[in-house]
Amino acid sequence: MTHHRIGLVVPSSNVTVETEMPALLARHPSAEFSFHASRMRMHNVSPEELRAMNSQRERCIDELADAGVDAVLYACLVAVMAQGPGEHRQVEKAVTAQLADRAVAAEVISSAGALVEALRAVPARRIALVTPYVRPLAEQVVAYLESEDFEVTAWSALEVADNAQVGCIPGGDVMAAARGLDLAGADALVISACVQMPSLPIVQAAEDEFGIPVLSAATAGAYTLLRRLRLPIDIPDAGSLLRAGRNSEAGLCRSPAVSAQ
Incomplete structure (x- = not known):
């Protein structure tokens, strides 16, 4: 190896x-x-x-x-x-x-840059997002991705400002936010647009449930x-x-x- x-x-x-x-x-x-x-x-x-x-x-x-x-x-x-x-x-x-x-x-x-590269590799142009951020920062993430020629069709902001608490967001809350999004027409779902918001236990389960590629910052x-x-x-x-x-x-x-x- x-x-x-x-x-x-x-x-x-x-x-x-x-x-x-x-x-x-x-x-x-x-x-x-x-x-x-x-x-x-x-x-x-x-x-x-x-x-x-x-x-x-x-x-x-x-x-x-x-x-x-x-x-x-x-x-x-x-x-x-x-x-x-x-x-x-x-x-x-x-x-x-x-x-x-x-x-x-x-x-x-x-x-x-990794998220942009990975979305292009899927390939996905129309995407949905779950973010932990307060709404103004989530809007900046949406705008950034749209500046890279993606269309953000739906997104959620969990409004957690304390970064230590972002690391404690339960996977069930993230899945609930994803279920609340209109995923019709989305090429992919970013289940965690933040390296601090845990994603590993739910990425594969979310992909199996929603039937579209699911990825995270991780x-x-x-x-x-x-x-x-x-x-x-x-x-x-x-x-x-x-x-x-x-x-x-x-x-x-x-x-x-x-x-x-």
Whole structure:
């Protein structure tokens, strides 16, 4: 088996991505992964705290560069999307350049960019969303995805501002929110548009119930990490996005220069 070091940049109050990403990738049949996190202070999911959190990015990337990681996941979707359309390309470009200055040639992914890439791979153009955010931030996520040429047909905001509490949202509440959406005509459902809102126990169950592809910020992140590392897509019981055989190179953007176009 090959071994890959994954660097995670996470909000200080986030506990879910460090649980779900290892759990997902531990199911991979031909690769092993270790996870190395650096944290940015953030408790409440507000525009002010998100901006303050993003300002800590360079320190976190320097710490992960010291660990010689093979890939970096900037794991806060709304922190990127709240900065305006196309921001994931700018963040990924800046992180790639910072790592290169430290002689680290790592793949760089943001949760925001991973969700966009995964939705295109499904392929899905008309999508429905469940988010944990307060409504103004949820609206920014919707606008961001629409700026990437998706049509958001239905969405839900659970209005949880405390990021620690987002990590405690019961799967039953998330499923109830999804059942309340009009999914007619939707190509896919994003059951958790946030790496802090737990999704793994419900992704496959939701796909079985709703009969359309279901993904989350976590499964999108795992999918994109595997593609960037040129590893087979073969993760069981996590939705069709991660089903064996989804190995097309279509839509794969590897360099910041290409992504920024």
